[in-house]
Amino acid sequence: MGLLHFELLLTPSGWRRDVSLTIEGGRIAALLPGRASGAESHRIGLPGLPNLHSHAFQRGMSGFSEIRGPGADSFWSWRDTMYRFALAMTPDDVEAIAAQAYVEMLETGFTRVGEFHYLHHGVDGRPYADRAEMAARIAAAAAATGIGLTLLPVFYARSGFDGAPARPEQRRFASSLDLYADLVAGSARIVEELDGATFGVAPHSLRAVSPDELRAVAGMAGGRPVHIHVAEQVREVEESVARRSARPVEWLLGHAAVDARWCLVHATHMTVAETDAVARSGAVAGLCPITEANLGDGIFDAPRFLAAGGRFGVGTDSNVSIDAAGEVRQLEYSQRLALRARNVLAAPGGSTGAALHAGALAGGSAALGEAVFGVEVGAPADLVSLDADHPAVIGHGPETLLDTWVFGPSVGLVDCVWTRGAKRVDGGRHVSRGPLRARFAAAMARLSA
Template sequence: MTTPAAHLWFEAALLPEGWARQVAVEVAGGRIARVDAGMVPPAGAERHAVGLPGLPNLHSHAFQRAMAGLSQVRGPSTDSFWTWREVMYGALDRMTPEDVEAVAAQAYVEMLEAGFTRVGEFHYLHHDRDGTPYADLGEHAARIAAAAQATGIGLTLLPVFYAHGGFGLQAPAPGQRRFINDVERFSRLMEASARAIAPLPDAVLGLAPHSLRAATAEEIAALLPLTDGPIHIHVAEQMREVDDCLAWSGRRPVDYLLEHAPVDGRWCLIHATHMTEAETVRLAASGAVAGLCPITEADLGDGIFPAEAFVAAGGRYGVGSDSNVCINAAGELRLLEYSQRLGWRARNVLASHSGASTGRSLFDGALAGGAQALGQGGAGLVAGASADIVSLDLTRAAFAGRQGDVLLDAWIFASRGGGVDCVWRGGEKVVEAGRHRARESIEARFRASMARLGG
């Protein structure tokens, strides 16, 4: 959607070179036309206290928002990712295309209200409930695109290739029937996905081999020519996955992937939780982004990513909401740091240097890494970038007396949820006073789907 030129003015804004005062931002055609500091408010400019770049959410399974809260009951044995996965399979079995769209729209509303302005949708729910492909292979991709259009969020669609149930060409489990494709049909699904997102002004199409469990190295090689967009893959999320990969190949998952695929700056390795020191250094050197989802990883008991060593080796990272059990941009950054503190029994682990703000370091890292992972091009409050902007609500007690980097520390570590006032996506205001413009109608449709799906 093309929007007319508009002017925003912030008492303070975070620019690539740092904080600036009295910042005027001109928006035209959905992009930032110019940014000037030390300016009086232009005539007709909309005025706000603090402006930040919107954050990328590099990893989402939108449909899983429908099962948030349904997996918190202990089973007869030790619960794990693998028992959670069975609950997830049961939840998706009942979802129709209409449900997929309604649930995705609700998730995207919550992302925008939290300060996420673009989502990487790791989209693997492709087929009908019995596993039969729809007449239009892109039926669910079109539903995801419709949800993005209704909410205004930027979309990087990552259709997922899923062919096997485990290492060594194991047959898929019954619960995976809605995911499964061979390379030929997946290539047609990619074409259908491209058509589905075509109406969105700045959508990006990448692809996602689901994991080394679900896609062989040969299949991944055959998929790569299907797009020049980003490539995402789950890897080394669970120790059982590491053990199974070792038993099958004699190598650990990250090591195997780096040896058998051309991993570079186009790639995003989701989780990469369980790596040796050598794998950590090699992944950092590849230029790929580590896609970290701390809230989901904690919910599933995955483990702690070696963030300190990865960043010290020059590694890039971003954050995502993954299972969407609790959508909270500041919360993902907070838990990323807190997990390191718990693991190392230290404080301010991911601050970039002595005297640096931890909140600022986390924000800058997630902004740059997330933008790279989603094929976003330029990011931040800079001419030429998409006008994806977040303002903070300084009436919140957590922000009292705070300025500069301490505002980011307060938002991430001291705010009781929220803290976001307005959000502009592609220059269009989609959130005001912390509430999405279409929340009422989108939530009503979500509630109707949830009532039908049941718990």
């Protein structure tokens, strides 16, 4: 049994003072007043955030796609760089780069990741003897770092809304339904061996799956999460209208049983009617504000979605920059720029940082299959402590602590991080940072040579 004590702890009912947690089997067993005998004590504690959408292998290409091409660059030209990088990676590279990404997630306050995993096959496009070889490498990276894992194997079969087969540069992603069923079975087997892990399914996007394939893949979920990219780009919307006579979200809601199990990743370009309909469905909007800004995707209509009762979470997607506070900050700042207003996503009189943290915690946990979350009995003991002596915190009380974490000079503010009650970050540094960084450096030396 583990014991942790916090002088100040964020709970669902607000900040509480002088609280101890007992931890059994990686979950919170009890909240007790005062400092329990033998408890490790910290000053400021709060729940870690879920990262609901990551392509871990893309951490390795961070900084390699920022040189302008001969014309206007876009998401579509960025994909060419991504394909070149993906075609060069070995399973060892994937594991090393994923571990580095997960170290950085933990060090900034993410405690669980939804790995939208689509790099499945060998460089020549042939499946590995173990169909889930690459998924096993993702799980090995999660095990080495201690981050919670929701593994989301991706089904990818088409190169566009016209139903054409995947192109040669997409050969490491593409699967038949039979092969994908093997990947799902392999993923189920893998997560059984990893403490606290689970899995779901992920039809990549409407342009990468046919209508029949979408129904088949969603049917493999068995009540687990279903994640899909949708309406990320204007061109995607235009092609959907041309080929399917409907906008992507409009078509999806009309042809799939979208409900609270679903996470619609990006959902950037929606009409008012679509925004309201997604909110009514209970699906989580999976927002990746830093990547969406980096790729020039556009701005999600968060005020309308939240006013309609919608749920959201945040993810690091391309992992161009990994920062838990930075994702929710970018979400708010995008709304401020679009609306020329301040404190857009807070209720009147409420803290913006607190609203962002609470929303991302609830929506992200739901999207990753965790029904109980936060500092609650039965929830995973996924916790973050903040350095109470950090300059960002000086002068702040409970009412503004989350605001200074999200919007203040907070580099180095995260002190310790626990997942399932085990300490993964101490003094701001992952406990295995050195050897994992060395493996990452070796992989990057080969890939960038």
